[in-house]
Amino acid sequence: MTLTESLREKISRAFYNHGLLCASYPIPIILFTGFCILACCYPLLKLPLPGTGPVEFTTPVKDYSPPPVDSNHEQGEPAEQPEWYVGAPVAYVQQIFVKSSVFPWHKNLLAVDVFRSPLSRAFQLVEEIRNHVLRDSSGTRSLEELCLQVTNLLPGLRKLRNLLPEHGCLLLSPGNFWQNDWERFHADPDIIGTIHQHEPKTLQTSATLKDLLFGVPGKYSGVSLYTRKRMVSYTITLVFQRYHAKFLGSLRARLMLLHPSPNCSLRAESLVHVHFKEEIGVAELIPLVTTYIILFAYIYFSTRKIDMVKSKWGLALAAVVTVLSSLLMSVGLCTLFGLTPTLNGGEIFPYLVVVIGLENVLVLTKSVVSTPVDLEVKLRIAQGLSSESWSIMKNMATELGIILIGYFTLVPAIQEFCLFAVVGLVSDFFLQMLFFTTVLSIDIRRMELADLNKRLPPEACLSSAKPGGQPTRYERQPAVRPSTPHTVTLQPSSFRNLRLPKRLRVVYFLARTRLAQRLIMAGTIVWIGILVYTDPAGLRTYLAAQVTEQSPLGEGALAPLPVPSGMLPASHLDPAFSIFPPDAPKLPENQTLPGEPPERGGPAEVVHDSPVPMVTWGPEDEELWRKLSFRHWPTLFSYYNITLAKRYISLLPVIPVTLRLNPREALEGRHPQDGRSAWPPPGSVPAGHWEAGPKGPVGVQAHGDVTLYKVVALGLAAGVVLVLLLLCLYCVLCPRNYGQPGGGPGRRRRGELPCDDYGYSPPETEIVPLVLRGHLMVWDAIEGVLCCSSEEVSSGITALVFLDKRIVAVRLNGSLDFFSLETHTALSPLQFRGTSGRGSSPASPMYSSSDTVTCHLTHTVPCAHQKPITALKAAAGRLVTGSQDHTLRVFRLEDSCCLFTLQGHSGAITTVYIDQTMVLPSGGQDGAICLWDVLTGSRVSHMFAHRGDVTSLTCTTSCVISIWDRSTGIKFYSIQQDLGCGASLGVISDNLLVTGGQGCVSFWDLNYGNLLQTVYLGKNSEAQPARQILVLDNAAIVCNFSSELSLVYVPSVLEKLD
């Protein structure tokens, strides 16, 4: 026990010293901490960025053999070989890249001819590849033996069943669109329609079927009516199960021989292995997003509790920065000491934050804030730190212990998590102590400075007693205003400066302009428009047809390079196959077309124009697959239920194939409808018609812009939805601010409604202060004479308390003004209660006129609370304020010194009560009632008795009566601490009046403007007499005499009040 005590003492002392240090040298300490953070985060630079993109590794083709399965490769190599490069790949992908063009271009050709005949060659190529057989000394090998045999497609892909190969080699080519059937292709009138029939209408991010079959990105394929290059490229994708160098070599040699690419510079000497990380699907994303939402809710609810500081947002930010940078530091430190994180950082991050928590930060803030305000900043920080030191250390020890237990579960993942958590906890502690404490001290100091700037010169506190010198010495002191008796003119309510909170104004603005609805409507219209436009059967094809008819895009033509038609030599390997299949149709209906296409493009007929669609092979063609979506290969394999996650595939160097077709071939392959639809008779074509086609590029551009519009519209819609969501969330989470305008009329009127004029009129007294937009006027209630007024402060007064000779006014901005009334008759509290008649009698020596009352400002407490003050009571030389910031403050009436800050409520304070016995009960929106000792500032008791707001409470020597939640009306709780007590009276001023005695409870609900009910609780006359007399604010007096209860009640006043 003594050990604990001494330990506690030591810790407390150490924290005290530390707090002094932090508050003394804030800037150097913050700089030092920042340096520490950066230093610890430095190792993070070496870590790879998290992501799911594929990783590549390149090996030369020569002497390639699949890496061994066992991962124990030599020590010298690991720098070169990545960890995943182990074992055989899932598949070897061989792409045969076909570039083809009709050459030379003739003006009689159609746009469709650009791709129809090149595509038709794909069927022959596929056939050729399928039939390729390697014969060598070891026997014959065919493609079927080596290729990746696939089985069924996944059951969900029934509609792709005819398009993707099943039960056989995985060999993809554009011919798959027509089931590899040349006849079918030839009979297809609308090639583009067939190709695009499976394109998704929405924004496409992953590989589409067209990409899969063409093997090149969509815009490179050239299969479009609007291409200017007139070159079609596609790939035939072969997937091999095993690597057989000879077979591949022979295939390559044969294809290159059959279709040579003269100016090909592809080196084809490297093999690229692509490793795919685990895909994060929607299914995995949803829990992740959920954890993050929970995390943000946690941070929100935590930082909401930061109160009583200069900049709440600044401190909340500092708290979050503390936690985040401590996590970064922990990762950095772990990396520094050789521990590489294997866990998915994004997944465990929320849990780490939750484990580390923001609690310490909040506890620190609370404890520092609740230290006496009048102390020096250094001392406040030090005191706050030292008072919470023990609990902080205890919590930390507990958490470390728990994590240590977790470490001994001996599960690698948990161990790693625990390691990170331990380092994170320690670095978090470090940052809290150095960074956050310092920020807090700066904040507190700023608040102090702000206080000091507004504070009056110190002489003001002393001189309130001197009646003589005031008018000359203090400019702020109000002049005694000559009054107009009995006439009070208030400004019309429309001119009143209603100080609505900003958020409320935003909401009003939104509601007034219906901004959200309009945005949604506009977004919807744009969206629908885009959908209509991109609909394949809709507007776009119509437009496209129009464009095609008008300008068949023939503005480009070729340089007169003669096509070597003898370029296709009879292959000595497989001479049976020829480029021109024997069963090719012999120009079915095209002969009927007017205008016989010429055999060769003569110089006269060829339009010289750029670009020249030379089939060129550049280095960019070597790795065109890089331009594919990185999900291309995973998508392809996933169709066959093969996952590439955490595995790799090897991409063999592409085999270039160049196909040159002369116009005759192009015409041969033409479908009858091609010409019919878009081929005008040549006689009617004006000469300048080719040039009349600037619409072509425009069309292309518009086509490309559709994606942009989609993105914009999506973004817009998402933004709108987000804003709405946030609004709803805000509405739900901050009910009391939103409910303010209409909700609960008069519920929290005293504190929140911008009530400019608040009447306070004990009917029997003579001096009535009245507040008008920040003016304080003191009236003589009997004669209606304005005694004095004070008008120098702009902010409205929300509450007044009038005690002795002092008036304390609470202003909207949370400041407290202490006024002192100078009359020459001592107004005693007794006089206030109406026992004495005229209070103000003899004239003063200074002011010779009668009844001179002056009121002057003695003190101002600028920032008494961060939020509006909702409750105000004064008694026994103390002033108690309760605020929405969950705290109470006790001030001394004489010099406005803040004695205590009482924390303990978890909701806004709604009511307080104080009397001469220095017992201070307070009730809050959390339904709790706290009982405080004003002398020591400690909490005597804490009761959760109510389900709703405690709206009013009053106190006797032994009882506390509280009333909760006015709107439910009937409910009424009375907590009796001492059963044998006598009378008690519950009072609520605005709309409800409850008087409770020993024998009866009378209850008035003035929501309806009249007396609602009076409840007698039986045994009324025999009950013990109430011992107290209480005067209520609203002109009702309850007198509880020893043997009878008499209630003096003035209904007219009450009705006027409502």
Next chain:
Amino acid sequence: MAEGETESPGPKKCGPYISSVTSQSVNLMIRGVVLFFIGVFLALVLNLLQIQRNVTLFPPDVIASIFSSAWWVPPCCGTASAVIGLLYPCIDRHLGEPHKFKREWSSVMRCVAVFVGINHASAKVDFDNNIQLSLTLAALSIGLWWTFDRSRSGFGLGVGIAFLATVVTQLLVYNGVYQYTSPDFLYVRSWLPCIFFAGGITMGNIGRQLAMANMQRLLLMGLSFLKCSPFVK
């Protein structure tokens, strides 16, 4: 004299509307609905976690349906969580010991986060054997209770819920409604009671907090805002 001139602002006339709509049952109903939806949401999310790891197998044709799990799972979880969330404050009230420990929304959020973390661990972390997994999760669940609840009634109720739910699950699996891929505790996984316990504690925590936070206030706010706001005529 001053009172006569002070005009009350416009919305003040709404008083009678408010008092007519509040009652205990409305409060209860709102809480129940909120809890139900929280339960449904958590069930969906946690189910996704389990399905990723092929812990549970639902019949294949059901998988094709919405939300990748059987349709009856989320409503059941929602109903159960509503019942639990209402039961906890009710029992607190009957036992006469109001729950005072860490009554804040931030603490509740922390509790939910830890609960999701426990589920995450059960689904994703590779353990050597099932006993180790179950022991770890049991320790985590007890830790959850100790950190966020610490009431005897909460513990008792949690154990009861865990027992009951496990029995129900056993029955369901026995009757072939669905199955676990690698059952090690009769027909289900041995960590299931731990998860149920932690879930009970969590939902109880939320329920208590909801019961404390005045749901009436929310409703009132909404209603009176609608009725009295100047721009909704």
